[in-house]
Amino acid sequence: MNKELNPALQNDIENIVQIDAIPSILNIICRTTGMRFAAVARVTDEKWITCLSQDEINFGLNTGDELELKTTICNEIRQHTNPVIIEEVSKSDEFCYHHTPKQYGFQSYISFPIYRKNGEFFGTLCAIDPKPAKLDSREIKDLFILYTQLISFHLDAIEELNDLSKKLQEEKHIGELRETFIAILGHDLRNPVGTTRMCADILLQMELPEIGRRQANTIKATSYRMQGLIDNLLDFAKGHLGEGIKLELSDNKFALKKLLKQVSKEIKTVDTEHEIKLNIDLVDDVHCDINRICQLYSNLLGNAVKHGATNKPIITDILSQNGIFSIKVTNSGDKISDERILNLFKPFFTTNASNNKSGLGLGLYISSEIAKAHDGEMKVSSTDEKTVFEFSMPIKKVANIVYNQ
Secondary structure: OOOOHHHHEEEHHHHHHHEEEEEEEEHHHHHHHHHOEEEEEEEOOOEEEEHHHHEEEOOOOOOOEEEEEHHHHHHHHHOOOOOOOOOHHHHOOOOOHHHHHHHHOOOOOEEEEEEOOOOOEEEEEEEOOOOOOOOOOOOHHHHHHHHHHHHHHHHHOOOOOOOHHHHHHHHHHHHHHHHHHHHHHHHHHHHHHHHHHHHHHHHOOOOHHHHHHHEEEEEEEHHHHHHHHHHHHHHHHHHHHHOEEEEOOOHHHHHHHHHHHHHHHHHHHOOOOOOEEEEEEEOOOOEOOOHHHHHHHHHHHHHHHHHOOOOOEEEEEEEEEEEEEEEEEEOOOOOOHHHHHOOOOOOOOOOOOOOHHHOOOOOOOHHHHHHHHOEEEEEEEEEOOOEEEEOOOOOOOHHHOOOOO
8 A cells, every 4th residue: 555645535445445345346347358457446635546456468557556647547437537548549530649658558448437425536447458449328337337337336335344344343432431531530539428428427436516517407318319329320431331230139028128218218318308108018038139138229319309299208118028038118299201211210311300410320220230130120100199119029038140231
């Protein structure tokens, strides 16, 4: 390849080289016409460049080699856009004194223009021979028309494929940068958030005026909210960076019940506008990752707080019986449309509601991934009266799982 070519021209030539059919096309042209040199040329207003050739006369042009543009008939074709067919130069009134046959020593010549799909001139499909050849027939013309169209089709397909590949690589790179950023951000935020909550706890143990106690409670509640966002960010980043959601399974229903109650208490601390009714009946032990299940519950309850009507209670029913463990969170409020229900568990999907402008759109997505990791499922139903999110999973013991995206 000519190193002096600009990247665009090099790319054009490389695209032609990628078309597997072209060597066969050049061979058929030589066999059909009896000519011993055939080539696909990239022709611009400055250059004539060989893309691919079949050379049986030692004309000496390989991929990337150039001819001086003004010495070629292809340059004239680029300007007037018509094919040129010469069966015998010495008998042609138009070309017997033309400088090109004289310079390159050929008697027969045929060249048809190649266009891109958008109509832009690309180059030519041409053939030459020092001996005369029978070329001016309908069959030969149709053959060149067919092959130039075929080359144009393949060229467009390769360019579209290359463009798509570049876009995918760019999107992949941007996605990797975003996820790495999320992972680093989430990790670096954990310590200051933990420190903030610890300071709020210390303040609440002191004798403070009522306004000070309210502010300390607000700081603590906000730290819980931030911790939830950070956990979701980290889980999302880990899933897409290959680490996945890891489960630490156990069967302690008493520890599970205690932590579920703690989650409800924390949500109540953050939100004072809703009444939260918690019903827990754990008859059977649940083989699960307690912390992950409580993270799922926190996301569902937090979602209900965001969207539930303030004059109606949020009802949570948590059961383990008959081989099934389930968490059902019910709130009143606006109905969720069927279209939005289809997207609720996708990452970064938000309802754009006025009470959810600060949301990242990861809570329900992470919840659904935790559900899958436990061999469970998430369901949602919504009417004008109520919206219900329900998680259910088998209580059976399952092999230790790492759920990867």
